[in-house]
Amino acid sequence: MKLTAIEHEMMSGAMGEPRRIAIEHQLKVGRFFDAEETVEIGHVHIMADTEALGEAGVTFLENIARFPEQDRRVRVPTVTDPRGADFDAYKRIRHDESFITLERRADKAFRALDVMMTDTCINYQVFMPPVFREHVAFGDTGSSIYTNSVLGARTNFEGGPSALAAALTGRTPRYGFHLDECRRGTALFEVSTQPMSYSDWGALGGLVGREMQSYWEVPVIDGIASTPTSDELKHFGAALASFGSTPLFHMVGITPEAPILDEVFDGPPPTATKLDTKSIKDFYASYLPNDDELHVVVFAAPQLSLDEMRQLGHLLDGRRVDDKVALIACTAPAVKETSDRLGITEQIEAAGGIVLKGVCFYNMHAREIGEANGWRRLMSNSAKIVNILGGYGYEPAFASMECCVASACSGRIVV
Incomplete structure (x- = not known):
């Protein structure tokens, strides 16, 4: 990977040990995915719940938080995904005290890094929604797919260590959905029914997601008759990302990179998978x-x-x-x-x-x-x-x- 002068400085340790660790991690990720370079990012959304972190992850954060402030502070605005506990209401649902203790430790460590504890997966509806073509590093799958698809910004699914590294360096490896060529449509879905509720939109997303075969597939949805709301697209994208491990979709005439069908694919559109009212009813029935x-x-x-x-x-x-x-x-x-x-x-x-x-x-x-x-x-x-x-x-x-x-x-x- 080609490194800039500031990245060489980080690698040398001149900008502190946390940034040296972070850029080293990013180089390993970038080389694995054949990234030629990094790209500067606008901000970071980090998944940080203790169910995923565990004791080892929290201890790692605490170790980073012990470094001098100028070495540990994040370089770009960084917000958090939902946490593992509501400190004001956990007793109402019999949440184990041991998990609460671990959560408080993680919360304290993140604050020491100057991470903003927004604790939300709908950051794009509440705080600093990314803008078209902005590069970001987002962790939550629902947040990432909405950002890529509805807003036209650019991110991969960034796991916790990668999102933390991006926060500390202000950049991320340029591969995957940061690249134009990875954002082209690969599969077509023709929808002949208009979802009427949030759960209908989720069912449609689940149906598309079930057809996805890899992270790199980009489904294109055609036939949506009226413009969905932000919440409807939120449910659609969250379900699609969950069922399909999919970070990006295009909705013809709705999302910014799909003004018309002919502009979404490289070459003629593939044969469409058809989804209708019965498809959605059958999806509901599968959970009855x-x-x-x-x-x-x-x-x-x-x-x-x-x-x-x-x-x-x-x-x-x-x-x-x-x-x-x-x-x-x-x-x-x-x-x-x-x-x-x-x-x-x-x-x-x-x-x-x-x-x-x-x-x-x-x-x-x-x-x-x-x-x-x-x-x-x-x-x-x-x-x-x-x-x-x-x-x-x-x-x-x-x-x-x-x-x-x-x-x-x-x-x-x-x-």
Whole structure:
């Protein structure tokens, strides 16, 4: 890889040991992916929950945090993905104290690096959304696919160590989706139905994701009749990234790099995979259990936007969650603060719901929380979360937000 003068300086250790470690890591990654050079980035979004970090990861962060401030401070604005615990509400869900202790240590270490603890996967809706063609280093899959696809900025899926390295150096290896040639369409999907709900959009994303064969595939979606909202694209992208490990999609006439179909592919478009109303209904049916038993309803993955919180509040207004069922809504701390001010949080919790801030249910030791509370059957309107939590000991059910609320209040699955 070609190194700039400042990168040589980092490699020499003249800019501190943390940056030397970081640039060394990036050179290994870059060489593995045949990157010719690095590219300067605008900012970093780092996944930092302790379920992923573990004791070893937290200790590594603490060691970096012990270096002098000028050596350890990040070089570009750096924000965090959802954390592994809500320090103000963890007892309400029987979250183990040992995890909370580990989370506090990680939080302290990140703050010492001048990382901004935004604790959200919807940073593109809340803080500093990237701009078209801006290079960034994002970790969360849902955040990355939205940034690449809807905003037209450029990132790969950056694992925790790589995102931290990017924060310390202000650059990332130029490979993959930082390159024009990797952003061209490779597969075509023709949609003959218009999704009507967030869960419909998630189902569509899941269907496309199931067809993906590798990280490098770029699906192109044609046939969407009306422009989706930010939240609808959020659910679509999060599900697609979860089911397909896919960082980029194009939606013809909607996303910035796909104004018309002919401009998305190198050469003639491939034969299209057709998706219709039946495809979406079959996706729902694949998550329909054999009985109506229900233990917990979760709205998360992605975290809820302010408008989703508002809608949930209206659906719960004047109703009561059944005593046998828990209802949990996860959102960004900044959205929670606004929801508090607008009375939305009170509306949800007066009905028996629990609002958690700065977390996302699947990466906050969901298996252990389920065991502590006796939760097995989980219901959500997030296609991403039902895809993930089947591997955490849950039996997931998938439905619209309206059906999820009706089920929580009935104490059984209602579809």
